[in-house]
Amino acid sequence: MKFLIINGPNLNMLGLREPAIYGNRNYATLCTLCEKWCAEAGVECEIFQSNHEGALVDKIQEAFGKVDGIVINPAAYTHTSVAILDALKSVAIPTVEVHISKVSEREAFRQISFVSYYAARTIQGMGFEGYGEAIRWLKAYIDENK
């Protein structure tokens, strides 16, 4: 089984600013942890980050027929991108949406998520550990729905 972990704009800057919201660990640490959590779940792992909406859409499209599950933190595009929602719907790959912060308790503009119209589950406010929860939950969800 293979998972694609997708991170949107500015997540490559983790640890450099706003530690009260996103913690003080950096993006490389997040990637190492995701690789570890995938290995523990017995899942092959590819990680992709981009600051560009079209590159994220292209990556989702390329996953068609090659990837069994997607874990995505669309970052700011969560709140704006119908294109990312439509890309996920077009490939129909089981998907979990992750947010490091508790978006439901932040600004009003973060309360809308287009991706949540497709995602099987949304995890928020668990910090980096939310990715681990997403990986384990998605593995079990795919196994149960085979």
Ligand code: CA2
């Ligand atoms: O909580 C999350 O994971 C978010 O998806 C993070 C996004 C934000 O736009 C979403 O509303 C919630 C922001 C990504 C990273 O932004 C940084 C800002 C300052 C320093 C480092 C990263």
